[in-house]
Amino acid sequence: MADGSKDKEEKQPANPSSSSIGNLSQNNPLSRKLNRILETRLEDERDTIESLKVLSEFLPANTLHARRNLRSDIERRGLILSEEFRDLLGSLAAQIQDMQNDVHSMRSCCQDMQNRLADTKAKTAGLLNETAELKARGRRLEMRGVVIDVFLKKLQLTPEEVGILAGGVVGEELFSVLHRVKSIHEDCKVLLRTSQQRIGLEIMEKMAMHLEEGYERLYHWTQSQCRTMTSDLPSSSLLLRKSLQELKSRPILYKYCVDEYVLARRSALVQGFIDALTKGNNGSRPIELVSHDPARYSGDMLGWLHQAIATEKDHISGLFAEDEREWVSNLLASITEGAGRPLKMRVEQVLLSTSDPVTSYQMVNVVRYYLGVFVILLGETAPLIGVMKELAELQTKLFFSSLTVQTSKLLEEIELPDSQLNPPRKLMEILSVLQRVLASRDISVASLDDHKTSLKQILQTCIDPMIHYCNESASTLSTMEMAVYLINCLYLIHSNVALYEFTELALEKLDGQIQAHLDTLITEQAAYLLGKIGLLDSYNTLQTGELTDEVLAPVHEQSKKLMTQFFSSPESSLLPQLTLLTSSKFKADAHQRAVQLFLNAYRQVYDAIKDKIGEDKLSNVLPHSPEQVNDLIT
Amino acid sequence: MASGPYNYSYIFKYIIIGDMGVGKSCLLHQFTEKKFMADCPHTIGVEFGTRIVEVSGQKIKLQIWDTAGQERFRAVTRSYYRGAAGALMVYDITRRSTYNHLSSWLTDARNLTNPNTVIFLIGNKSDLDGQRDVTYEEAKTFADENGLLFLEASAKTGDNVEDVFIETAKKIYQNIQDGNVDLNAADTGVQLKPSASGGSGDRKPTGNQSSQQSGGKGCC
Ligand SMILES: Nc1nc2c(ncn2[C@@H]2O[C@H](COP(=O)(O)OP(=O)(O)OP(=O)(O)O)[C@@H](O)[C@H]2O)c(=O)[nH]1
Ligand SMILES: [Mg+2]
Numbered sequence: 001m002a003d004g005s006k007d008k009e010e011k012q013p014a015n016p017s018s019s020s021i022g023n024l025s026q027n028n029p030l031s032r033k034l035n036r037i038l039e040t041r042l043e044d045e046r047d048t049i050e051s052l053k054v055l056s057e058f059l060p061a062n063t064l065h066a067r068r069n070l071r072s073d074i075e076r077r078g079l080i081l082s083e084e085f086r087d088l089l090g091s092l093a094a095q096i097q098d099m100q101n102d103v104h105s106m107r108s109c110c111q112d113m114q115n116r117l118a119d120t121k122a123k124t125a126g127l128l129n130e131t132a133e134l135k136a137r138g139r140r141l142e143m144r145g146v147v148i149d150v151f152l153k154k155l156q157l158t159p160e161e162v163g164i165l166a167g168g169v170v171g172e173e174l175f176s177v178l179h180r181v182k183s184i185h186e187d188c189k190v191l192l193r194t195s196q197q198r199i200g201l202e203i204m205e206k207m208a209m210h211l212e213e214g215y216e217r218l219y220h221w222t223q224s225q226c227r228t229m230t231s232d233l234p235s236s237s238l239l240l241r242k243s244l245q246e247l248k249s250r251p252i253l254y255k256y257c258v259d260e261y262v263l264a265r266r267s268a269l270v271q272g273f274i275d276a277l278t279k280g281n282n283g284s285r286p287i288e289l290v291s292h293d294p295a296r297y298s299g300d301m302l303g304w305l306h307q308a309i310a311t312e313k314d315h316i317s318g319l320f321a322e323d324e325r326e327w328v329s330n331l332l333a334s335i336t337e338g339a340g341r342p343l344k345m346r347v348e349q350v351l352l353s354t355s356d357p358v359t360s361y362q363m364v365n366v367v368r369y370y371l372g373v374f375v376i377l378l379g380e381t382a383p384l385i386g387v388m389k390e391l392a393e394l395q396t397k398l399f400f401s402s403l404t405v406q407t408s409k410l411l412e413e414i415e416l417p418d419s420q421l422n423p424p425r426k427l428m429e430i431l432s433v434l435q436r437v438l439a440s441r442d443i444s445v446a447s448l449d450d451h452k453t454s455l456k457q458i459l460q461t462c463i464d465p466m467i468h469y470c471n472e473s474a475s476t477l478s479t480m481e482m483a484v485y486l487i488n489c490l491y492l493i494h495s496n497v498a499l500y501e502f503t504e505l506a507l508e509k510l511d512g513q514i515q516a517h518l519d520t521l522i523t524e525q526a527a528y529l530l531g532k533i534g535l536l537d538s539y540n541t542l543q544t545g546e547l548t549d550e551v552l553a554p555v556h557e558q559s560k561k562l563m564t565q566f567f568s569s570p571e572s573s574l575l576p577q578l579t580l581l582t583s584s585k586f587k588a589d590a591h592q593r594a595v596q597l598f599l600n601a602y603r604q605v606y607d608a609i610k611d612k613i614g615e616d617k618l619s620n621v622l623p624h625s626p627e628q629v630n631d632l633i634t
Numbered sequence: 635m636a637s638g639p640y641n642y643s644y645i646f647k648y649i650i651i652g653d654m655g656v657g658k659s660c661l662l663h664q665f666t667e668k669k670f671m672a673d674c675p676h677t678i679g680v681e682f683g684t685r686i687v688e689v690s691g692q693k694i695k696l697q698i699w700d701t702a703g704q705e706r707f708r709a710v711t712r713s714y715y716r717g718a719a720g721a722l723m724v725y726d727i728t729r730r731s732t733y734n735h736l737s738s739w740l741t742d743a744r745n746l747t748n749p750n751t752v753i754f755l756i757g758n759k760s761d762l763d764g765q766r767d768v769t770y771e772e773a774k775t776f777a778d779e780n781g782l783l784f785l786e787a788s789a790k791t792g793d794n795v796e797d798v799f800i801e802t803a804k805k806i807y808q809n810i811q812d813g814n815v816d817l818n819a820a821d822t823g824v825q826l827k828p829s830a831s832g833g834s835g836d837r838k839p840t841g842n843q844s845s846q847q848s849g850g851k852g853c854c
Contacts, residue, residue, distance in 0.1 A: 287716075295709055303713025310682050310697065311645070362709065369679055369710055 155184050155203050165214045170221040178214045181207050218243050219253040226261035230268045262334045270338035276304050294350040295362035302370040309377050333382030340387035347391050357403040358436040364395040403461050411469040421485040421580045423492045431496045434462045438500045452502050459506040480524050480577040483517040488582045490514045525575050525594030534562045539601045547608050567632045642686050642693035649714050651739050652724035653732040654703030657758040660789035662700045665799050670790045677702040679710045689807045715746030720802040727757045728765040752805045756798050757786040
């Protein structure tokens with residue numbers, strides 16, 4: 001064996017001293033070998049050293065025997081070792097076999113597992129797909145969740161909001177919920193244009209329901225608020241105003257609230273009115289205290305109402321924010337309705353106890369004034385206006401009847417004219433009543449036409465009986481006296497009436513009558529003058545026909561004398577009655593016109609005589625030419 | 635909405651009196667419309683105007699009754715003195731006769747209003763200083779002697795117009811604060827407007843004298 005050979009080779013150098021002479025023959029293979037061995041450095045050959053050490057064990061003593069047996073020892077030992085080795089390997093092989101078995105079983109296990117894994121894997125793939133799908137679906141759902149959330153937030157009420165609609169105090173929240181409900185309702189219309197009509201309709205229906213509920217609540221609250229507005233100055237809040245604004249979109253509910261308000265205000269106004277009349281709160285004098293002064297009394301009542309109406313109007317426009325005039329008027333008309341009765345009662349009461357036409361006329365005017373003012377505020381058809389019109393009518397009627405009564409009472413007994421032909425004293429009394437009536441017209445602001453109509457009636461009521469009275473009392477007088485007397489009476493009436501506006505018609509009539517009487521006077525006066533110079537007969541004859549000699553004869557005899565007499569002092573030739581005219585203007589006027597008439601007559605007679613007897617003989621009969629006469633008497 | 639025309643806590647009633655043509659209607663117009671009405675017709679009976687002013691932080695509605703100066707309307711106008719919190723008595727500084735009549739207007743005002751009524755004397759047409767017929771000093775003395783507030787004003791230029799209306803309101807308000815005016819009394823021409831701001835939370839400006847405000851029965 002290799003090991004054995006080596007052992008042999010190495011054994012040689014172990015005895016270097018024995019071969020040191022070998023160096024001499026280099027070329028000898030043995031020597032080369034020896035050299036090589038000698039050159040070997042033992043320090044570097046550890047293996048060799050190790051081997052040698054081991055070998056030394058085999059050789060306990062370097063005996064020949066030992067050396068001879070070395071090889072077999074070694075071989076025996078090798079054998080032993082190999083046997084040991086074989087044994088060992090045998091067990092190893094068994095173990096390996098075991099292991100192989102284990103590995104086998106492991107491998108089958110693994111195979112199994114692998115199979116199972118493959119199996120599972122195949123199965124999991126489906127799951128994974130499913131999961132991915134689910135995840136995607138999850139995301140989509142999440143998205144939808146958000147959308148639905150937004151949708152709900154936008155199109156549904158929160159439970160709190162529903163709660164607010166259903167109960168609790170009426171406040172800002174209710175309005176905002178209502179607005180939300182409305183806007184949701186509005187927004188749902190968009191849905192109707194999409195494929196989501198059904199949900200749109202459903203939500204709209206629901207919102208409509210909510211809205212009704214909300215309005216119902218608002219309505220009940222507002223109505224009860226309105227119902228309590230019975231204080232003299234109703235409290236009204238911004239909230240109430242807002243509620244009413246809101247309710248305007250529910251006209252019927254709104255109307256009920258307005259009705260409630262009107263009812264409350266109506267009773268408040270009546271109560272306030274009664275209080276003002278009877279109690280006149282704290283220190284203020286009750287209006288009824290002036291009931292002794294009927295005009296003032298009715299004025300104060302109506303003035304109070306005017307102010308109350310103004311306040312109510314203000315309140316209405318603030319509370320309801322309605323601008324339409326007629327709407328406000330109607331409300332005011334309704335609110336003031338209750339005041340009509342107490343007003344009517346009181347006015348009638350004082351009216352019936354008033355016999356003085358002046359007072360009742362003042363009352364008429366006051367009521368008429370307020371009628372004008374109130375019609376603008378309340379409208380023609382307001383109940384209060386109706387009451388006032390009735391009152392005005394009644395007052396007017398009573399006024400005229402009291403005026404008639406007073407006039408006729410005064411004129412019951414006919415008073416005979418005095419010698420001066422002055423107007424009767426009773427005339428003055430009636431005129432003073434008339435004057436006071438006409439003066440009190442000044443407070444009225446009735447329309448001009450109304451005023452003119454009533455004025456005409458007033459004048460008629462007074463003037464006609466007066467004239468009638470004058471005529472009666474003049475019945476015993478001569479024509480001249482009668483004319484003068486009547487002119488004096490008419491003139492007195494005229495000058496009284498002339499102080500007032502819109503009396504032209506009456507004045508014209510009076511003037512006409514005065515002129516008629518003046519004409520009578522003038523004719524009388526002219527005739528009187530003609531008589532004075534003896535020409536009256538001639539003149540009268542001339543009016544009917546030709547001048548005859550019989551008529552001319554007296555002219556011949558007397559005219560010269562008479563004329564001389566007359567023309568020496570023509571002013572004394574005034575009829576005595578004419579001087580009794582109270583109006584100097586009429587006096588002068590009558591005189592003037594009488595003279596004119598006289599002159600005309602004179603010229604007629606003069607011309608006629610001139611034609612009859614010729615110009616040359618004329619101076620014997622009528623010495624004065626018309627021009628001369630004119631100069632003499634004017 | 636809070637600044638709407640309804641947000642006030644008192645109503646003060648005023649009456650404007652004085653001879654015809656002194657400029658009563660023009661003063662009212664200037665105050666409510668801030669304009670001068672050059673050819674204003676004579677007032678028939680009474681006219682009416684309102685404006686909200688602020689005094690000591692309180693919104694007050696002035697309800698102003700402008701009366702006719704013409705004698706023939708006295709039967710109507712005298713019914714409006716009742717319950718006025720303020721009386722503006724106007725004369726024309728260029729027409730002495732309108733000043734001379736003041737004592738009769740004052741007598742009316744005193745007899746027909748109540749003792750707390752604030753009377754403010756106004757010498758109107760102060761823009762016509764050149765045609766002045768009544769001196770400031772003379773009128774001032776008259777006002778002082780009679781315990782009247784006094785200012786000269788011009789409805790034409792608007793000079794002092796705002797002041798007379800607001801000074802009157804201040805004085806009335808002060809009377810209320812001092813407890814001189816019983817808000818229960820209808821004739822004071824002052825009405826408390828309860829809770830203009832909302833709900834049932836009544837605002838009580840002076841505490842002790844506003845008990846009537848809700849549900850108080852009284853005339854206005
Ligand atoms: N220059 C001037 N003119 C004024 C002033 N105020 C009023 N007027 C004029 O005076 C006239 C009468 O004014 P109104 O306001 O009608 O007088 P009033 O007091 O209301 O008169 P009645 O209604 O009849 O009582 C008008 O023509 C106005 O133009 C003023 O301050 N200055
Ligand atoms: Mg005026």
